[in-house]
Amino acid sequence: AQRVTQPEKLLSVFKGAPVELKCNYSYSGSPELFWYVQYSRQRLQLLLRHISRESIKGFTADLNKGETSFHLKKPFAQEEDSAMYYCALSGRTSGTYKYIFGTGTRLKVLA
């Protein structure tokens, strides 16, 4: 079954510490992976997609097909990074494309 797993509901780190938000997926095929972010009282917005291989706001994510993971990393957390982060997968299932979201990880960056 297609699934996206984010094992941590809440991750608290101190400002300046490294951050890693974990994402594992289960999919039979070649999916497209994304990270979305939702800041307080704002709508979800795209942060990263694996095919672009770029760094946004200091965040990077590498697709590891062997481990079926797409962890989100930032070397030095900032207070403004506090938000809800969702990992998502897009792929073809039974002839149609669908998006599957993980359950989300709330990141709290402490001063």
Next chain:
Amino acid sequence: NAGVTQTPKFQVLKTGQSMTLQCAQDMNHEYMSWYRQDPGMGLRLIHYSVGAGITDQGEVPNGYNVSRSTTEDFPLRLLSAAPSQTSVYFCASSYTPAGGEQYFGPGTRLTVT
């Protein structure tokens, strides 16, 4: 360019009432979808549409109906509201159903008493 808009922002319903959540996009996107967001459950797909006149069920479709008469609009109807439908509802659109970035609306917070 307003992007994806949703109305209302907040709504309180009594059990058994019906209502329609409105969603519109002005980006000429073919793919539109509705999600509900619940604590600890993430985002779950309710219904989606790959173009005008074409809709399909997502992961949690029971109790909801949709239609897509135009490219721009994708309303979500609650037929007979139940407390289990208390949630935050997000509409999203993308240029193509074949992956790519989804653009989200601001959400509708629905409470059913």
